[in-house]
Amino acid sequence: MENTKELSPKKKAIYEAIIELFGQGADLSTLTVAEITSKAGIGKGTAYEYFSDKDEMIAKAIFYHVEQFCNGLYEEMQKENGLYEKMMFTLHVVEKEIAESNCVFRLIHAMTDNSLLGKKMQMLEETQTQHGFILRDMVRKLIIDECGEDKMPSEEKVEYLIICLLSKMVCYGMLLKKTILMQDKQRDELRKTMCDGICKEFYEVIG
Amino acid sequence: MENTKELSPKKKAIYEAIIELFGQGADLSTLTVAEITSKAGIGKGTAYEYFSDKDEMIAKAIFYHVEQFCNGLYEEMQKENGLYEKMMFTLHVVEKEIAESNCVFRLIHAMTDNSLLGKKMQMLEETQTQHGFILRDMVRKLIIDECGEDKMPSEEKVEYLIICLLSKMVCYGMLLKKTILMQDKQRDELRKTMCDGICKEFYEVIG
Amino acid sequence: MENTKELSPKKKAIYEAIIELFGQGADLSTLTVAEITSKAGIGKGTAYEYFSDKDEMIAKAIFYHVEQFCNGLYEEMQKENGLYEKMMFTLHVVEKEIAESNCVFRLIHAMTDNSLLGKKMQMLEETQTQHGFILRDMVRKLIIDECGEDKMPSEEKVEYLIICLLSKMVCYGMLLKKTILMQDKQRDELRKTMCDGICKEFYEVIG
Amino acid sequence: MENTKELSPKKKAIYEAIIELFGQGADLSTLTVAEITSKAGIGKGTAYEYFSDKDEMIAKAIFYHVEQFCNGLYEEMQKENGLYEKMMFTLHVVEKEIAESNCVFRLIHAMTDNSLLGKKMQMLEETQTQHGFILRDMVRKLIIDECGEDKMPSEEKVEYLIICLLSKMVCYGMLLKKTILMQDKQRDELRKTMCDGICKEFYEVIG
DNA sequence: TATGAATGAGGCTTCATTCAT
DNA sequence: TATGAATGAAGCCTCATTCAT
Numbered sequence: 001m002e003n004t005k006e007l008s009p010k011k012k013a014i015y016e017a018i019i020e021l022f023g024q025g026a027d028l029s030t031l032t033v034a035e036i037t038s039k040a041g042i043g044k045g046t047a048y049e050y051f052s053d054k055d056e057m058i059a060k061a062i063f064y065h066v067e068q069f070c071n072g073l074y075e076e077m078q079k080e081n082g083l084y085e086k087m088m089f090t091l092h093v094v095e096k097e098i099a100e101s102n103c104v105f106r107l108i109h110a111m112t113d114n115s116l117l118g119k120k121m122q123m124l125e126e127t128q129t130q131h132g133f134i135l136r137d138m139v140r141k142l143i144i145d146e147c148g149e150d151k152m153p154s155e156e157k158v159e160y161l162i163i164c165l166l167s168k169m170v171c172y173g174m175l176l177k178k179t180i181l182m183q184d185k186q187r188d189e190l191r192k193t194m195c196d197g198i199c200k201e202f203y204e205v206i207g
Numbered sequence: 208m209e210n211t212k213e214l215s216p217k218k219k220a221i222y223e224a225i226i227e228l229f230g231q232g233a234d235l236s237t238l239t240v241a242e243i244t245s246k247a248g249i250g251k252g253t254a255y256e257y258f259s260d261k262d263e264m265i266a267k268a269i270f271y272h273v274e275q276f277c278n279g280l281y282e283e284m285q286k287e288n289g290l291y292e293k294m295m296f297t298l299h300v301v302e303k304e305i306a307e308s309n310c311v312f313r314l315i316h317a318m319t320d321n322s323l324l325g326k327k328m329q330m331l332e333e334t335q336t337q338h339g340f341i342l343r344d345m346v347r348k349l350i351i352d353e354c355g356e357d358k359m360p361s362e363e364k365v366e367y368l369i370i371c372l373l374s375k376m377v378c379y380g381m382l383l384k385k386t387i388l389m390q391d392k393q394r395d396e397l398r399k400t401m402c403d404g405i406c407k408e409f410y411e412v413i414g
Numbered sequence: 415m416e417n418t419k420e421l422s423p424k425k426k427a428i429y430e431a432i433i434e435l436f437g438q439g440a441d442l443s444t445l446t447v448a449e450i451t452s453k454a455g456i457g458k459g460t461a462y463e464y465f466s467d468k469d470e471m472i473a474k475a476i477f478y479h480v481e482q483f484c485n486g487l488y489e490e491m492q493k494e495n496g497l498y499e500k501m502m503f504t505l506h507v508v509e510k511e512i513a514e515s516n517c518v519f520r521l522i523h524a525m526t527d528n529s530l531l532g533k534k535m536q537m538l539e540e541t542q543t544q545h546g547f548i549l550r551d552m553v554r555k556l557i558i559d560e561c562g563e564d565k566m567p568s569e570e571k572v573e574y575l576i577i578c579l580l581s582k583m584v585c586y587g588m589l590l591k592k593t594i595l596m597q598d599k600q601r602d603e604l605r606k607t608m609c610d611g612i613c614k615e616f617y618e619v620i621g
Numbered sequence: 622m623e624n625t626k627e628l629s630p631k632k633k634a635i636y637e638a639i640i641e642l643f644g645q646g647a648d649l650s651t652l653t654v655a656e657i658t659s660k661a662g663i664g665k666g667t668a669y670e671y672f673s674d675k676d677e678m679i680a681k682a683i684f685y686h687v688e689q690f691c692n693g694l695y696e697e698m699q700k701e702n703g704l705y706e707k708m709m710f711t712l713h714v715v716e717k718e719i720a721e722s723n724c725v726f727r728l729i730h731a732m733t734d735n736s737l738l739g740k741k742m743q744m745l746e747e748t749q750t751q752h753g754f755i756l757r758d759m760v761r762k763l764i765i766d767e768c769g770e771d772k773m774p775s776e777e778k779v780e781y782l783i784i785c786l787l788s789k790m791v792c793y794g795m796l797l798k799k800t801i802l803m804q805d806k807q808r809d810e811l812r813k814t815m816c817d818g819i820c821k822e823f824y825e826v827i828g
Numbered sequence: 829t830a831t832g833a834a835t836g837a838g839g840c841t842t843c844a845t846t847c848a849t
Numbered sequence: 850t851a852t853g854a855a856t857g858a859a860g861c862c863t864c865a866t867t868c869a870t
Contacts, residue, residue: 010830029236033865043831045867054865160400163381167374174370193367201404217854240840250856255841424851443650447844457852459846468844570807574814581792588784615818631834654861664835669862 007064011050013040018061028058063134070138083146083202087195091172095187098176139165146202153206161205168198214271218257220247225268230307235265270341277345290353290409294372294402298379302394305383346372353409360413368412375405421478425464427454432475442472477548484552497560497616501609505586509601512590553579560616567620575619582612628685632671634661639682649679684755691759704767704823708816712793716808719797760786767823774827782826789819 007015017040021031033054037044051057073093080086139162147153153161172194176187214222224247228238240261244251258264280300287293346369354360360368379401383394421429431454435445447468451458465471487507494500553576561567567575586608590601628636638661642652654675658665672678694714701707760783768774774782793815797808 032863037832044833044865045831046829048866049829160382163378167378167381170377171370171374174374175367190367197371197408239838241838251840252842252856252858253854256854261840446842451853458844458854459852460850462845463850574811577792578818581788584791585784585788588788589781611822653859655859665861666835666837666863667833670833675861 008050010042010046013042014047014050014057015061015064016040018058019065031058033057067134070134074138074141077142083142084195084199086142087198088191090169091191091194094169094173095176095191098173135166136162147206157205161202164201164205165198168194168201215257217247217249217253220249221254221257221264222268222271223247225265226272238265240264273341277341281345281348284349290349291402291406293349294405295398297376298398298401301376301380302383302398305380342373343369354413358413364412368409371408371412372405375401375408422464424456424460427456428461428464428471429475429478430454432472433479442476445472447471480548484548488552488555491556497556498609498613500556501612502605504583505605505608508583508587509590509605512587549580550576561620571619575616578615578619579612582608582615629671631663631667634663635668635671635678636682636685637661639679640686652679654678688755691755695759695762698763704763705816705820707763708819709812711790712812712815715790715794716797716812719794756787757783768827778826782823785822785826786819789815789822
């Protein structure tokens with residue numbers, strides 16, 4: 001993906017417009033170019049100077065946003081010590097997101113989806129070979145950090161762990177949605193349970 | 208949802224056409240009425256004798272299919288003894304599905320989605336209150352069967368378990384996708400690992 | 415037009431359904447066969463046993479209704495003595511109609527229209543040569559009655575009078591619409607003014 | 622209504638296309654967008670850049686045309702002296718219109734109609750409060766001109782006169798339709814009779 | 829480079845009419 | 850004779866994309 005620093009202002013405006021609309025609850029598959037460019041404050045034709053079609057705009061915008069989000073999350077996470085604390089922090093972020101706009105959670109969903117977003121995902125899978133699947137990448141770094149570079153488990157185990165951690169986070173999100181009104185105390189309890197579960201699974205796998 | 212036995216032939220034709228198209232990789236959000244009715248072998252107008260609009264056709268078709276699938280899976284599962292065997296059987300089915308058309312997996316995704324399918328899901332959530340969310344329902348029954356009615360864990364634990372089991376299945380599906388070409392032996396190994404993990408988690412939670 | 419006594423029950427049901435729907439404010443040009451037959455309590459196909467198409471149903475229904483209305487009005491009018499009293503009575507009926515559903519007024523409009531109802535009017539003009547324009551016919555009889563058969567004015571004068579009387583009635587209807595809320599006393603005054611005007615014009619023409 | 626001078630060329634093309642089609646005998650309620658835009662020489666989608674839907678196109682086109690027609694008629698009429706001459710002139714124009722395309726007469730009908738044109742009329746009635754019902758407005762000006770501003774009759778009388786004059790004109794149009802083939806001499810006679818009748822009524826009312 | 833007016837393919841939906849029962 | 854399920858032509862409208870300015 002292009003370097004953020006070199007991102008042209010028009011491209012950035014388009015990305016941010018899409019993310020904003022998405023955050024406001026818009027369905028990615030019914031988003032229109034008119035909405036996007038209008039929100040971005042540019043002409044409709046201009047968008048086509050930077051992207052070949054609508055799908056590319058949306059897919060790249062998603063990618064850009066997830067990248068931003070993951071980078072930020074990873075950086076913040078570094079301030080925490082140990083997997084447990086890091087996961088606690090992550091779940092806090094997930095929780096806030098869901099409470100606010102459910103946006104990142106829906107993004108994860110969109111990116112996990114291998115068929116609904118059609119062409120958009122094809123493009124993502126293409127770029128994936130270049131840069132890695134940004135979300136998985138972050139989790140992978142998390143795992144490596146925890147193990148230390150000298151004690152790296154086999155690639156298969158890493159792959160398995162990535163999926164397990166991701167599915168646990170999704171799991172937490174789903175539970176939150178189900179019990180959206182539950183009290184702070186209960187939520188604290190649940191968060192701890194989740195992190196315990198995640199850590200237990202992690203240490204069992206890496207032995 | 209309507210009784211399957213009383214399903215009119217035209218409705219059934221429409222449901223099956225949608226599922227077939229979906230199975231062939233069609234994107235639910237870009238499916239056209241023309242495609243559906245053509246595949247169903249009926250006139251375009253006929254579809255509107257049975258459904259009020261396109262979204263209703265698709266949502267009910269999905270629901271119908273998941274219902275059919277879950278009923279069938281649950282029934283078959285009863286022939287197996289114990290959670291481990293049942294999960295092994297389930298993972299086999301998941302595996303076959305993914306190898307074939309990825310269809311049920313995508314259905315789970317579609318049904319889990321809380322925003323992309325828009326109105327369709329609103330309708331599903333409405334019926335959910337009447338019949339239970341078919342997929343969760345099946346998992347719930349599975350849990351109850353395993354515990355025995357006299358040893359039922361608290362509702363919170365059941366809720367947590369449902370999510371954990373579902374997330375493990377999704378987890379398995381994702382791993383398979385990543386390693387789609389891996390050999391039978393490895394796949395057998397992975398399946399066992401997953402089932403072990405599921406059972407371990409299960410018994411830890413219900414104590 | 416067919417003799418009312420020989421009108422088949424199905425035909426009558428269709429006529430009455432259309433008139434009822436029209437009375438409820440339906441737009442004749444957007445009325446559907448489904449609505450009509452449903453209201454008439456018969457099958458959709460049955461309507462096509464009696465009429466060649468939808469337009470024929472509507473045109474004949476209008477014709478039938480106007481015929482009924484005019485016959486009834488003319489009969490009732492005979493109980494009154496002299497043009498002035500007859501016109502007073504007629505305006506009372508017009509007034510009631512407008513207050514209730516505006517239906518007959520709209521029918522007059524529909525029948526006067528030479529282009530909006532398209533084919534329907536072509537059919538009416540066709541029958542017109544056989545039976546006379548039912549509304550004009552009634553006014554013509556009114557004029558003849560008033561003059562006495564021995565003192566009949568020239569055909570041209572009759573023609574002119576017909577139009578003048580009709581235009582005065584329409585005029586009264588329009589005024590009522592404009593002043594829909596005016597008090598009974600004012601309305602009585604207006605009615606008298608109108609009748610005076612009609613009579614004055616009438617006697618001036620026939621000399 | 623928008624200022625004629627500022628009317629965009631596309632809007633004007635659409636208005637003129639509709640009026641032309643109407644003049645050719647098309648039924649307003651069955652006019653299609655495809656016909657309109659094709660006649661206007663623009664793309665179908667373009668029409669929707671300027672109007673929110675088909676009904677708006679037609680209603681505004683009618684309004685535009687009546688406005689143009691009334692403005693022109695009133696201006697020409699000013700060259701004539703006195704009510705009688707003005708009415709003679711007007712009837713001449715009406716006559717020509719009916720002989721040519723019957724267009725304005727049908728427009729009057731369409732604008733008088735309070736139910737058939739549905740939404741279109743709602744829009745017209747809305748603008749009516751801003752600009753006055755263009756046709757009535759013209760007649761009103763005619764009346765004021767004739768009385769002189771210092772001798773204005775009561776508003777009620779003006780209202781009554783407007784309706785009377787309009788209904789007489791309609792009356793004349795109807796007579797022409799009935800006797801479309803009558804000779805020039807007869808028509809001249811009738812026109813005079815009508816104008817006499819109109820003037821007599823006028824002076825009786827204003828006293 | 830930036831624009832947005834113009835386009836037209838294509839989608840959804842309605843409904844008059846037919847025809848097998 | 851009566852029916853109403855089935856049909857598909859046809860209409861309205863949207864919106865991704867282009868291109869002249």
